[in-house]
Amino acid sequence: RYIDDGYLPESLVNYTALLGWHPETPQELFTLRQLEQSFSLAGLSRSKSVVSRERLDWLNRQHLRAALADPDKSAGLIQQARAEVAAASGLETASVRPETVATALRLAGDRLTFTKDLYNAVPFMFGDPALDTTAAEQALILVPHEFHIPILNALEHALASEVSESWIGFAKSVAAAAQVPTKHVMMMLRFALTGERFGPKIPELLDALPVDSIKRRIRSAKTEIESR
Structure with missing residues (x-):
């Protein structure tokens, strides 16, 4: 049992x-x-x-x-988690990449008691998040409304060229461009990338997600806010 x-x-x-x-x-x-x-x-x-x-x-x-953390054991756990993510998400197992599962397991960290918890812990690693949920709203309300679009515009502009600095430095540069506190940039990134208030550290998440996915999620966040 x-x-x-x-x-x-x-x-x-x-x-x-x-x-x-x-x-x-x-x-x-x-x-x-x-x-x-x-x-x-x-x-x-x-x-x-x-x-x-x-x-x-x-x-x-x-x-x-x-x-x-043990190469002799991790491969089997990754394959197990891969099948569990597919079952929980409705995705085809073939579309759940082992590399993505491995990264998701690392990001989820102590939020996992079992590998079967992975999809519920970090669903945003396997698809774009819903931004019209209560969880997303709890993240968004932490940033003053008048800062939402300026921050997203600044993020779009900054991501239009290759990021050559650390993600912390990137966030500070965006904050300076939008004339807002860095913490608000971080929370807007969390809203756009995860649709949740809590989760992995933002720099680690930015490292884990493809840049194209980051750009797409920021555009989606902007569309969501502008439609309200």
């Missing part, structure tokens, strides 16, 4: 070991090899074990992150 729910075998072994055994150190995250080396009968507890799904979920997040 737990495997079917998406828990990794190493997470279940780790969790089960800790139910009745107390290691000599505060360490909670163990690989199977580490458990073999650390386990001792002296650490067994006589008290009743308390089952905590929250603790199991935490362990699975940590083991998932470690597995994704």
Whole structure:
């Protein structure tokens, strides 16, 4: 059942070991090899074990992150997540690129308890976001209305030529051109690129998305705001 729910075998072994055994150190995250080396009968507890799904979920997040960083394990997880994204999104599996899935897994980070959470965590990595939702509005209202179009115009102009500076430097240049605080440029980028208030760091997202996609999403954001 737990495997079917998406828990990794190493997470279940780790969790089960800790139910009745107390290691000599505060360490909670163990690989199977580490458990073999650390386990001792002296650490067994006589008290009743308390089952905590929250603790199991935490362990699975940590083991998932470690597995994704391991080339021997990550390929299988990427293929698994690819099929799960296709099922959740309605996309054809062939159209879900493994490279995009790998990048999305990295961006999602600790937001993932299971690989099957990927599409809901970062749907904007697999298609342009809807900008007429409550989630999008929560991002947009953080920027004064009179700044919306000037910022988007400045972004369009800046992206018309190749970006030769860091994305932070790019955002500061756009802010100077639009005569607005940099934080408002960042939030307008978040609105246009993700349709959400929270998510990956904007520079990381800008690195992850193709420039053509960034330009298209900014145009769509401008169209959405102008239509209101």
